Amino acid sequence: MSDSPQSPLLDYHQRTKHRFEAYAEGPGQLDWDAQPAPFRHYLGAPRTILPLSAAAFERPFGELDRPPARSATLDLDGIGALFELSLAISAWKSWGPNRWALRCNPSSGNLHPVEAYLLCSGVNGLADGVHHYDPLDHALEGRALLATAPPATPWLAIGLSTVMWREAWKYGERAFRYCQLDVGHALAAVAYAARLLGWQTRPLALPADTLGRVLGCTRTDDFAPARHACTEAEEAEALLFLHAPSGAATAPALAQWLATAQWHGSPSAIDPAPGYRWPIVGTAAGASRCRGATLATPPQWPPLPPVRPAPAAGAVQVIRQRRSAQRFDPARSLPREAFYRLLDATLPRSCAPFDAQASAPAIALLLFVLRVEGLPSGLYLLPRGTTAASLIGATRFPARRPLAADSGCPPHLALEVLAELPLQAVQRLARSLSCHQDIAATSAFSLGMLADLGGVDSDGHLYRERLREAGLIGHTLYLEAEAAGMRGTGIGCFFDDPVHDSFGIDDPHWQSVYHFTVGAALDDARITTAPAYPQRQRELP
Structure with missing residues (x-):
């Protein structure tokens, strides 16, 4: 990426990358x-x-x-x-004397x-x-x-x-x-x-x-x-x-x-x-x-089939119970149909949450598939209608291919298998790239969001738009995971350039901006939960 003074945002993005040898500048304690x-x-x-x-x-x-x-x-x-x-x-x-909202x-x-x-x-x-x-x-x-x-x-x-x-x-x-x-x-x-x-x-x-x-x-x-x-x-x-x-x-x-x-x-x-x-x-x-x-005139989203029906959970219930998982149960897997629905929901359509997005889609998903029933563990790519499919080095992944027709994957997902790998190898890679965090490796799958930063040097507001699109996708995954009886967690700490290297990405315009992970959460029994507005419980039905 450019270090030119004419590209202050690209310079900022480069400067604030985490690297294996050093993290971005922060307070330390x-x-x-x-x-x-x-x-x-x-x-x-x-x-x-x-x-x-x-x-x-x-x-x-x-x-x-x-x-x-x-x-x-x-x-x-x-x-x-x-x-x-x-x-x-x-x-x-609450946990002991500590209480937080x-x-x-x-x-x-x-x-x-x-x-x-x-x-x-x-x-x-x-x-x-x-x-x-x-x-x-x-x-x-x-x-x-x-x-x-x-x-x-x-x-x-x-x-x-x-x-x-x-x-x-x-x-x-x-x-x-x-x-x-x-x-x-x-x-x-x-x-x-x-x-x-x-x-x-x-x-x-x-x-x-x-x-x-x-x-x-x-x-x-x-x-x-x-x-x-x-x-x-x-x-x-x-x-x-x-x-x-x-x-x-x-x-x-x-x-x-x-x-x-x-x-x-x-x-x-x-x-x-x-x-x-x-x-x-x-x-x-x-x-x-x-x-x-x-x-904003709503972007012209490509025509797609409706999102597959979710379990019958109520929307109010799903929204209220959304949490960030702190640990996952590595003994539990995600049904394949639920996995496809989660990915399907991230495709941009003219409904929530993408009707709040002002720009065309510019983020693809790099997937670490770990524990999805009926799918081999390995590295996958979901382009989301972007040009990212052409960016993954073919020589790095000689076995790259569309997911097999008998996998049950909807054709419009355009999900690609980059490499089938043993579970332990995917775990090691996912954990190391997400700042050595176990939540990226003990889940059903984790992913990195790859954003096209081309044009940011001439229109700086696009940088905000790309990061916000990543947040939109993350929120979709949070709610869809809850509806599927699972739980998600956003991961802001990852090693930027090693992600690109691992997936064979050479074009500097495409940058990793956010990671996410979905699995079966393990709750901490020491933490207690209280209602949102206990002083107003009489108002609730």
């Missing part, structure tokens, strides 16, 4: 008592407690690619369910850099304007509110920002990568929840400075003084419209809409006394910000 605040509040802002209404919208997870018989109403119940199933707390975990949207290290905002107009029971979502209390905090507004067709959108310091505190220079993966997970979580409610998602690409003004991220005087401004700053990331009359979903319309808004609240501190600084994270953010302004 952590003081967990000084962890950045995982929740932000806007002190003094008007608050609206959202109902815990998700259970009323339950339907089978396998039917999410079809609209419900009746879409949710655009009201507090619908909005409450939207957040409850996307960005809310899903459970509390899990959320519906996964995050690297459970650090949760993503902050969410609701933009709405004409919603009964909610003031027009911009509201910050507080997952700790499942509440909205009014940030920019309009005192009076003429009657209009109701609409709403979800805005996302990141507090990058939450990730940089632990992961150092690699934090920008992880923040974008987390944005992808959050976009997918919102898309799935919206689809459950019968709502459509459509991304609006705004210039970063415009989106920052809309979400209040540029109001630096509102933020408390800190030793380093980078610890408190929020980076404006993405905007998804869920109900979007054509006149509302434009940058000028949003700016005019908020021109008379009154701003409320002061953001709580994230980390007033950081011990480190990682300037390159800010450099990567600056080089990759969106410069244009378009309501």
Whole structure:
């Protein structure tokens, strides 16, 4: 990859690779008592407690690619369910004196850099304007509110920002990568929840400075003084419209809409006394910000058969129970049909979560098949409609071939066998490439996501798009694994170039950006689970 000063993002990506001889720059050790605040509040802002209404919208997870018989109403119940199933707390975990929250949207290290905002107009029971979502209390905090507004067709959108310091505190220079993966997970979580409610998602690409003004991220005087401004700053990331009359979903319309808004609240501190600084994270953010302004026309996805029906688990249940597995049972395997469904669900279609994606697919999957019933262990490739199939060195894999017709694999998957290998050999390779982590080798299968970074040097925002697409795929695998009675785990630590070498990838534009693993989870009996909102259990059915 280029080290040219004209390619700051490619330089960043190269610099932040893990290598066998050294990991990317990070703090080295952590003081967990000084962890950045995982929740932000806007002190003094008007608050609206959202109902815990998700259970009323339950339907089978396998039917999410079809609209419900009746879409949710655009009201507090619908909005409450939207957040409850996307960005809310899903459970509390405890081990001895330690207690921590899990959320519906996964995050690297459970650090949760993503902050969410609701933009709405004409919603009964909610003031027009911009509201910050507080997952700790499942509440909205009014940030920019309009005192009076003429009657209009109701609409709403979800805005996302990141507090990058939450990730940089632990992961150092690699934090920008992880923040974008987390944005992808959050976009997918919102898309799935919206689809459950019968709502459509459509991304609006705004210039970063415009989106920052809309979400209040540029109001630096509102933020408390800190030793380093980078610890408190929020980076404006993405905007998804869920109900979007054509006149509302434009940058000028949003700016005019908020021109008379009154701003409320002061953001709580994230980390007033950081011990480190990682300037390159800010450099990567600056080089990759969106410069244009378009309501994305959904990409023309290739026609594909519907996703195979999943087990009859309810979607609300699947979303709420999503967890990251910490250990896998190597004695259990994954049925072949479930494996095909998991891969099938990652193919881009015009339904959740890929209706939240603004760009064409640019990620292929490199698979370590370990324990899938009826399939030989080895290395496989799922191109996902990209050109990656042509990049795997033929001389490296002389036995490369499409999966046999009698394997039961759907032809449209285009799944290829690169090399059949003994299980122990695949285990050693998967473990070593994923930073020597057993979870990559004791599962049913693990994978690396290979992204096409061509064009990033001329359009830096593509770098964010590629990492977010990886997050979208990861969230799909999380939910599909739960529906199949298994469990997934995202792996952010892997040795970048050794992955490329192992799969015979010579084109520098194709880079490994995220790993994932799926298997039968082993639960730790020492960890106890409590409800997400115990103070509000009386509200639940």
